[in-house]
Amino acid sequence: MNQSNTSFLADFRSMSSIGATAGGGVDRQAATVADGQTRNWFRGLVEGQGFTVRYDQIGNQYSMLELVPGAPWIAVGSHLDSQPLGGRFDGAYGVLAGAHAAQRIQDSFAVAKDSAVFNIVVINWFNEEGCRFKPSMMGSSVYTGKIPASQALDTTDPDGVTVREALEGIGTIGDFELPVSAYIEIHIEQGRSLEDRGLGIGLVESTWGANKYEFIVHGDQAHTGATIIADRQDALLGASALVVAAREIALEYSTDEHMVITSCGEFNVFPNSPVVVASRVNLLVDVRSTDPDVLAAADAALHTRVSQIEKMANVRIERGAEHVWDAKSYDLAGLKLAAEAADSLGLSHGVVRTLAGHDSTNMKDVVPTIMLFVPSVEGISHNERELTHDADMVAGVDLLTEVLTRVVRGEFVSDSATTNRASTDSVSVSR
Amino acid sequence: MNQSNTSFLADFRSMSSIGATAGGGVDRQAATVADGQTRNWFRGLVEGQGFTVRYDQIGNQYSMLELVPGAPWIAVGSHLDSQPLGGRFDGAYGVLAGAHAAQRIQDSFAVAKDSAVFNIVVINWFNEEGCRFKPSMMGSSVYTGKIPASQALDTTDPDGVTVREALEGIGTIGDFELPVSAYIEIHIEQGRSLEDRGLGIGLVESTWGANKYEFIVHGDQAHTGATIIADRQDALLGASALVVAAREIALEYSTDEHMVITSCGEFNVFPNSPVVVASRVNLLVDVRSTDPDVLAAADAALHTRVSQIEKMANVRIERGAEHVWDAKSYDLAGLKLAAEAADSLGLSHGVVRTLAGHDSTNMKDVVPTIMLFVPSVEGISHNERELTHDADMVAGVDLLTEVLTRVVRGEFVSDSATTNRASTDSVSVSR
Numbered sequence: 001m002n003q004s005n006t007s008f009l010a011d012f013r014s015m016s017s018i019g020a021t022a023g024g025g026v027d028r029q030a031a032t033v034a035d036g037q038t039r040n041w042f043r044g045l046v047e048g049q050g051f052t053v054r055y056d057q058i059g060n061q062y063s064m065l066e067l068v069p070g071a072p073w074i075a076v077g078s079h080l081d082s083q084p085l086g087g088r089f090d091g092a093y094g095v096l097a098g099a100h101a102a103q104r105i106q107d108s109f110a111v112a113k114d115s116a117v118f119n120i121v122v123i124n125w126f127n128e129e130g131c132r133f134k135p136s137m138m139g140s141s142v143y144t145g146k147i148p149a150s151q152a153l154d155t156t157d158p159d160g161v162t163v164r165e166a167l168e169g170i171g172t173i174g175d176f177e178l179p180v181s182a183y184i185e186i187h188i189e190q191g192r193s194l195e196d197r198g199l200g201i202g203l204v205e206s207t208w209g210a211n212k213y214e215f216i217v218h219g220d221q222a223h224t225g226a227t228i229i230a231d232r233q234d235a236l237l238g239a240s241a242l243v244v245a246a247r248e249i250a251l252e253y254s255t256d257e258h259m260v261i262t263s264c265g266e267f268n269v270f271p272n273s274p275v276v277v278a279s280r281v282n283l284l285v286d287v288r289s290t291d292p293d294v295l296a297a298a299d300a301a302l303h304t305r306v307s308q309i310e311k312m313a314n315v316r317i318e319r320g321a322e323h324v325w326d327a328k329s330y331d332l333a334g335l336k337l338a339a340e341a342a343d344s345l346g347l348s349h350g351v352v353r354t355l356a357g358h359d360s361t362n363m364k365d366v367v368p369t370i371m372l373f374v375p376s377v378e379g380i381s382h383n384e385r386e387l388t389h390d391a392d393m394v395a396g397v398d399l400l401t402e403v404l405t406r407v408v409r410g411e412f413v414s415d416s417a418t419t420n421r422a423s424t425d426s427v428s429v430s431r
Numbered sequence: 432m433n434q435s436n437t438s439f440l441a442d443f444r445s446m447s448s449i450g451a452t453a454g455g456g457v458d459r460q461a462a463t464v465a466d467g468q469t470r471n472w473f474r475g476l477v478e479g480q481g482f483t484v485r486y487d488q489i490g491n492q493y494s495m496l497e498l499v500p501g502a503p504w505i506a507v508g509s510h511l512d513s514q515p516l517g518g519r520f521d522g523a524y525g526v527l528a529g530a531h532a533a534q535r536i537q538d539s540f541a542v543a544k545d546s547a548v549f550n551i552v553v554i555n556w557f558n559e560e561g562c563r564f565k566p567s568m569m570g571s572s573v574y575t576g577k578i579p580a581s582q583a584l585d586t587t588d589p590d591g592v593t594v595r596e597a598l599e600g601i602g603t604i605g606d607f608e609l610p611v612s613a614y615i616e617i618h619i620e621q622g623r624s625l626e627d628r629g630l631g632i633g634l635v636e637s638t639w640g641a642n643k644y645e646f647i648v649h650g651d652q653a654h655t656g657a658t659i660i661a662d663r664q665d666a667l668l669g670a671s672a673l674v675v676a677a678r679e680i681a682l683e684y685s686t687d688e689h690m691v692i693t694s695c696g697e698f699n700v701f702p703n704s705p706v707v708v709a710s711r712v713n714l715l716v717d718v719r720s721t722d723p724d725v726l727a728a729a730d731a732a733l734h735t736r737v738s739q740i741e742k743m744a745n746v747r748i749e750r751g752a753e754h755v756w757d758a759k760s761y762d763l764a765g766l767k768l769a770a771e772a773a774d775s776l777g778l779s780h781g782v783v784r785t786l787a788g789h790d791s792t793n794m795k796d797v798v799p800t801i802m803l804f805v806p807s808v809e810g811i812s813h814n815e816r817e818l819t820h821d822a823d824m825v826a827g828v829d830l831l832t833e834v835l836t837r838v839v840r841g842e843f844v845s846d847s848a849t850t851n852r853a854s855t856d857s858v859s860v861s862r
Binding site: 083084085090129130131134135136189190191192210220221222223224225226227228229231234236237239240241242243244247250251254259261262263264265266267268269271272273274275276277278279284286288354355356357379380381382383384 | 514515516521560561562565567620621622623641651652653654655656657658659660662665667668670671672674675678681682685690692693694695696697698699700702703704705706707708709710715717719785786787788810811812813814815
């Protein structure tokens with residue numbers, strides 16, 4: 001293994017010690033002390049290499065390496081925040097890989113400086129995970145104009161702390177702004193299609209379509225030990241039936257060609273006391289598919305089931321916030337560039353879709369974007385046992401370096417085509 | 432309305448202001464600041480009337496009125512703690528009614544002192560509700576020897592605070608001990624059988640049988656946005672299916688003669704993040720019936736469903752703590768005495784069963800016990816809208832006074848038959 005790979009792995013292990021959990025993972029939820037420590041560790045790492053670090057209004061962290069003074073910027077990035085009891089690789093791998101790729105390019109361009117037409121900024125997006133503060137992908141959503149900064153900053157965690165207060169608390173908020181011309185992200189797959197197919201690299205062709213809903217099930221608080229069944233309006237029963245219905249819909253609407261995946265990850269019961277019939281449950285349900293028609297059919301079935309459950313459990317089910325995105329393709333020229341770069345390095349690769357959302361899901365709607373995956377062992381993610389082998393990590397850094405080299409040379413986008421924010425075509429809806 | 436009724440209602444309104452909630456209820460969970468304030472308010476109230484107040488090792492509060500120096504004791508009681516967002520009447524009514532009944536007897540016995548053969552202690556049992564610290568009926572369970580005091584004192588709330596620390600924090604713990612010869616409790620019905628039958632008083636004949644279980648559903652944490660259905664071990668799906676199954680069993684196993692009631696009041700999801708398949712859910716499920724055979728059949732069905740759900744959701748379901756009590760009768764002589772007392776006051780009454788557990792459920796296993804109900808409007812309980820009309824409350828105090836008068840005269844138990852703790856015949860099981 002060469003020296004730059006050894007250096008990457010050493011930095012990765014050091015980074016993984018911040019917010020480390022007993023089970024081998026990390027807990028670095030957005031704007032917590034551990035997230036702040038990781039951000040400052042990363043800042044120290046890149047400032048030592050000559051990068052300049054700034055923060056924007058929503059706490060996105062920009063580490064800039066200026067190769068060509070005054071030239072426009074290519075962004076490479078991901079996120080350093082994690083799930084509670086999350087894995088070491090999700091997001092953090094991509095940010096560190098970006099810094100190492102940029103550093104390697106700086107070293108090589110020191111010899112052949114005139115071939116660069118762009119500068120490089122490594123972006124650590126704020127709050128990709130969305131567990132402490134909802135929604136997920138908050139930093140890139142604000143950057144791309146999908147959510148107003150003021151709305152994001154006023155969002156509170158379960159203790160009532162706002163994003164603004166939390167970011168000020170860890171001192172990583174500012175007023176910096178930077179338009180970029182293209183975006184590149186590398187991430188662990190978090191699924192096992194690469195492993196199953198024996199491939200080292202995934203070239204992401206498109207996102208799945210996803211409809212995400214918050215439901216509020218309204219019942220009536222009562223004594224479990226004194227209220228007969230006929231008199232109950234049990235919010236927990238209604239919410240539980242909705243979780244079961246979501247799974248049944250996934251099984252029923254999946255076809256050989258197009259899978260439907262439904263999930264419920266958050267489920268809060270009030271007042272949640274042993275002898276009390278629940279008055280309210282708030283839960284999040286999402287429906288995803290690779291095909292828009294299949295997704296629409298599954299979504300309609302979910303809403304039919306909601307009405308049936310209201311009658312069965314004698315409850316009222318309110319639909320709160322929703323967040324919808326269509327299945328959407330990444331840039332085809334970027335896919336081709338990445339495939340050629342992988343071939344030039346002799347890396348096995350294949351085309352994949354991403355079921356999960358990433359910051360690139362937002363960025364691809366406003367600038368040409370390339371998304372790369374490295375394999376996850378057994379597809380395990382959002383889990384302390386999440387694992388990507390060293391060899392796969394360093395192959396990913398090699399590929400990212402090669403792709404980024406080609407992009408800063410102007411082989412992907414021209415240096416006159418810089419955009420910043422999406423003005424139209426936003427597919428995010430909140431109410 | 433006579434002066435003693437006016438005085439009772441004034442005291443009741445004053446007591447209801449402690450821990451009052453915006454919705455007209457109270458939040459006085461066990462050993463919280465509000466519970467401590469209520470205990471001290473009650474202490475002040477009765478000390479002003481000549482009672483002596485002491486605390487035992489588990490924080491049960493004894494307010495003693497000595498009518499006959501050296502004579503054995505009759506206990507009357509209930510509990511001052513409440514559910515979160517609970518009603519003003521549940522428990523608190525019975526404690527205050529006991530103090531007023533004792534006071535009225537003191538006033539009348541001042542004239543005819545030689546007719547008393549017992550003294551009176553009003554007991555405010557610690558932690559009847561069991562929401563902050565499990566299990567419910569903790570104080571009376573320790574008093575009756577069903578739970579070791581050390582185990583109860585080491586129990587922690589969700590923040591890791593022990594019962595011992597919490598009781599010391601509000602200063603209502605001691606080492607007092609008092610054997611009693613009989614127990615009387617008055618409580619709101621929390622159901623609507625009295626209201627439906629147009630009765631003013633319920634004479635409780637027996638408890639329902641109840642099997643209460645803690646289940647721990649074990650799944651595997653994963654990313655909702657990247658893990659296909661076939662790879663999921665979704666603890667939330669398993670737990671939700673169990674909630675739905677419990678309701679189905681209640682509907683299936685209820686007969687015209689014997690109702691089955693199943694409930695789930697507490698349901699905690701880990702890690703409970705929007706994009707994470709749950710690794711674990713802890714939930715409480717209980718099954719109750721008036722008939723032991725019907726209860727056994729429903730219980731067996733529940734356990735069959737548990738096995739089926741393990742396969743369906745690809746999870747493992749562990750059975751944690753359990754708490755089982757048989758349908759059991761109250762003292763028949765006590766039922767007769769209470770009926771005669773009600774008749775003497777011209778109060779309409781009928782025999783009822785209690786679906787809910789009460790401290791009398793424990794006490795009836797160790798001493799002769801009488802349990803009385805007053806009506807609850809629409810049967811609403813464990814809810815801020817819980818209501819018992821003033822007229823029903825004061826009728827209950829009148830009846831309690833009459834019953835207690837007869838009991839302290841030796842019409843229920845003899846003054847040589849004092850018992851304290853159960854040595855055998857405990858129906859409580861924990862593992």
